[in-house]
Amino acid sequence: MxxxxxxxPYCGVGCGLVAEHLPEGGVRVSxxxxxxxNLGRICVKGAALGDTLGLAGRQxxxxxxxxxxxxxxxxxxxxxxLQETVREHGxxxxxxYASGQLLTEDxxxxxxxxxxxxGAGNIDTNSRLCMASAVVGYKRAFGADxxxxxxxxxxxxxLIVLVGxxxxxxxxxxxxxxxxxxxxxxxxxxxVVDPRRTATCDIADLHLRLAPGSDAGLYAGLxxxxxxxxxxxxxxxxxxxxxxxxxxxxSVDNVAHYCDLDRDxxxxxxRRFVTAPRAMTLYTMGINxxxxxxxxxxxxxxxxxxxxxxxxxxxxxxxxxGQPNAMGGREVGGLANQLACHMQFVPQDIAxxxxxxxxxxxAATPGLMAVExxxxxxxxxxxxxxxxxxxxxxxxxxxxxxxxxxxxxPLVIVSEVSAGTDTGRHAHICFPALAWGEKxxxxxxxxxxxxxxxxxxxxxGEARADWWILAQVARGMGYGAAFGWQHPHEIFCEHAxxxxxxxxxxxAFDISGLADLTREQYDQLSPVQWPVNAAHPQGSERMLNxxxxxxxxxxxxxxxxxxxxxREANAPGLVLNTGRYRDQWHTMTRTGxxxxxxxxxxxxxxxxxxxxxxxxxxxxxxxxxxTSPCGxxxxxxxLTDDQAxxxxxAPMHWNRQxxxxxxxxxxxxxxxxPHSGQPESKQTAVTLSGW
Ligand code: SF4
Numbered sequence: 001m002x003x004x005x006x007x008x009p010y011c012g013v014g015c016g017l018v019a020e021h022l023p024e025g026g027v028r029v030s031x032x033x034x035x036x037x038n039l040g041r042i043c044v045k046g047a048a049l050g051d052t053l054g055l056a057g058r059q060x061x062x063x064x065x066x067x068x069x070x071x072x073x074x075x076x077x078x079x080x081x082l083q084e085t086v087r088e089h090g091x092x093x094x095x096x097y098a099s100g101q102l103l104t105e106d107x108x109x110x111x112x113x114x115x116x117x118x119g120a121g122n123i124d125t126n127s128r129l130c131m132a133s134a135v136v137g138y139k140r141a142f143g144a145d146x147x148x149x150x151x152x153x154x155x156x157x158x159l160i161v162l163v164g165x166x167x168x169x170x171x172x173x174x175x176x177x178x179x180x181x182x183x184x185x186x187x188x189x190x191x192v193v194d195p196r197r198t199a200t201c202d203i204a205d206l207h208l209r210l211a212p213g214s215d216a217g218l219y220a221g222l223x224x225x226x227x228x229x230x231x232x233x234x235x236x237x238x239x240x241x242x243x244x245x246x247x248x249x250x251s252v253d254n255v256a257h258y259c260d261l262d263r264d265x266x267x268x269x270x271r272r273f274v275t276a277p278r279a280m281t282l283y284t285m286g287i288n289x290x291x292x293x294x295x296x297x298x299x300x301x302x303x304x305x306x307x308x309x310x311x312x313x314x315x316x317x318x319x320x321x322g323q324p325n326a327m328g329g330r331e332v333g334g335l336a337n338q339l340a341c342h343m344q345f346v347p348q349d350i351a352x353x354x355x356x357x358x359x360x361x362x363a364a365t366p367g368l369m370a371v372e373x374x375x376x377x378x379x380x381x382x383x384x385x386x387x388x389x390x391x392x393x394x395x396x397x398x399x400x401x402x403x404x405x406x407x408x409x410p411l412v413i414v415s416e417v418s419a420g421t422d423t424g425r426h427a428h429i430c431f432p433a434l435a436w437g438e439k440x441x442x443x444x445x446x447x448x449x450x451x452x453x454x455x456x457x458x459x460x461g462e463a464r465a466d467w468w469i470l471a472q473v474a475r476g477m478g479y480g481a482a483f484g485w486q487h488p489h490e491i492f493c494e495h496a497x498x499x500x501x502x503x504x505x506x507x508a509f510d511i512s513g514l515a516d517l518t519r520e521q522y523d524q525l526s527p528v529q530w531p532v533n534a535a536h537p538q539g540s541e542r543m544l545n546x547x548x549x550x551x552x553x554x555x556x557x558x559x560x561x562x563x564x565x566x567r568e569a570n571a572p573g574l575v576l577n578t579g580r581y582r583d584q585w586h587t588m589t590r591t592g593x594x595x596x597x598x599x600x601x602x603x604x605x606x607x608x609x610x611x612x613x614x615x616x617x618x619x620x621x622x623x624x625x626x627t628s629p630c631g632x633x634x635x636x637x638x639l640t641d642d643q644a645x646x647x648x649x650a651p652m653h654w655n656r657q658x659x660x661x662x663x664x665x666x667x668x669x670x671x672x673x674p675h676s677g678q679p680e681s682k683q684t685a686v687t688l689s690g691w
Pocket of ligand 1 (some may be wrong): 008011013038042043044045047171172173174408466
């Protein structure tokens with residue numbers, strides 16, 4: 001019975017797993033006791049991975065215009081049509097839309113082809129929907145996309161504040177670690193800040209059920225409370241005076257009014273934070289998915305900087321990523337507004353990248369971010385899009401508009417594991433991609449830990465690795481010399497070498513210590529946290545040590561914040577919050593095929609407070625229809641006082657493939673944060689009616 005150590009393909013916890021082929025057939029997936037992310041823990045989704053490995057519903061052969069074709073023909077058609085688009089309309093008419101499901105090696109090749117050789121910045125990713133605001137928050141505060149914390153801090157802290165995070169369902173193994181830490185150390189306090197009462201509240205000492213979108217006001221008040229207890233020395237941080245001035249108006253009374261909280265609850269929270277020797281704030285979609293998400297992130301970071309709760313064991317503002325390789329995408333430049341290895345669109349970095357890649361066509365300006373990319377397709381400005389490992393026809397805001405845009409786009413290429421997805425229905429060229437268990441490469445989790453995904457299944461049908469498909473198309477476009485890899489190990493080493501190229505402390509992301517791995521060392525690579533370089537050959541558990549910057553050129557910065565709740569705060573109706581169920585992943589193309597995962601919640605339920613249900617004349621279990629200016633969604637009412645009056649919650653998972661008329665993203669408008677481009681998926685004004 002062979003055992004292969006690998007990494008989970010679902011959430012950003014990045015658990016280490018062991019896959020074993022059973023003598024009677026099938027694969028058992030269990031937790032890897034030695035992986036530092038999970039230390040032998042696993043959640044229900046991870047444990048059911050063995051049930052998702054069947055070939056039913058797989059895209060197994062290349063297709064052009066709906067018909068099966070040989071690989072050569074599909075690759076030649078894609079390369080020729082992309083070249084024709086560039087020739088006739090320029091490089092800006094081409095775009096890639098990638099995914100936090102891609103491995104780092106796949107992502108690296110996609111970014112190199114688009115930004116290095118096609119010559120446009122137009123590669124963005126579904127990670128834009130997930131943590132782009134957190135990236136902006138870190139970059140504004142630290143000068144780089146640096147996550148200061150580690151999971152091990154969870155067991156070495158005195159206070160954990162979870163803001164906008166239902167970790168019990170969305171990062172289950174981290175929740176298990178926190179629950180265990182609390183059991184081992186009853187003095188550990190847990191505070192949950194969330195408009196809903198969620199499963200995460202089961203271990204909370206205090207739940208702040210604040211008004212939707214009011215988090216920045218709460219943290220502005222915390223900054224003021226911290227500085228009243230321990231005034232900052234002058235000019236300790238860049239931007240300090242302006243940030244403190246912006247917090248001045250946030251007295252406890254004003255915070256209580258703004259957040260719709262009891263003032264004693266606010267005071268209690270501030271007292272716990274100010275007196276905790278070590279405190280962490282864990283935040284995720286409830287903060288990031290906002291039209292002011294970047295400011296919300298900086299409001300959190302400001303409080304940590306002012307209180308000294310950063311750069312020490314058990315301290316820090318900790319953004320949890322949603323996907324298995326959201327962080328890897330950030331590292332390779334998978335976001336349209338950055339270049340590879342944390343380089344920026346500045347002349348020095350553009351020239352540096354040109355020297356390394358041997359290209360004179362490096363993109364000179366940032367590309368289109370997710371929502372604006374599909375808007376540009378709808379306007380006819382982008383005429384060719386290659387979508388990899390994601391289902392934007394369901395998962396992007398205003399998804400009806402996305403479907404219209406794709407239907408009218410002259411060239412849609414889709415690289416997919418699943419056949420017949422909502423996005424795949426628009427494809428002119430469809431490439432069959434390898435799935436988890438077949439792929440070979442690396443991912444990076446929320447704590448900067450690079451970890452191997454290893455194959456333990458043979459490639460089915462004619463499916464191939466995403467990096468291979470991209471490299472073949474690049475060669476067909478005439479860029480062969482730069483895309484000649486034979487194995488993902490070679491791509492990883494090139495990526496690692498680039499991270500150290502002319503770096504000398506300029507960029508935080510540096511894994512040059514891994515650039516010379518042999519193939520065997522790559523295969524055996526143990527999970528390691530970046531940076532990994534000459535100064536940190538074993539990796540780095542914590543960054544911003546003792547509150548200092550990460551490099552010679554860094555100065556920590558406080559950002560002034562003007563709290564705003566959400567764009568449609570004054571619109572009539574109920575406010576809809578969207579999110580995940582415990583046992584489902586994204587648009588259910590994988591988890592939706594597993595009966596035991598479907599049992600947890602077999603239908604899309606719309607959680608509603610009983611008072612609102614009475615007012616809307618809706619009973620428990622009744623079919624309901626939600627309507628916004630963008631579209632409609634149907635579901636089934638679930639009456640619960642876990643939901644605050646005036647608010648609703650609906651899952652993001654259901655789509656046409658699973659017999660829903662349309663998904664929740666039909667309702668969500670594409671209001672985006674002006675700094676991060678992240679859409680406001682967490683607050684949408686809707687009306688509800690029974691039917
Ligand atoms: Fe996978 Fe996340 Fe569950 Fe870990 S917690 S097993 S990474 S889904």
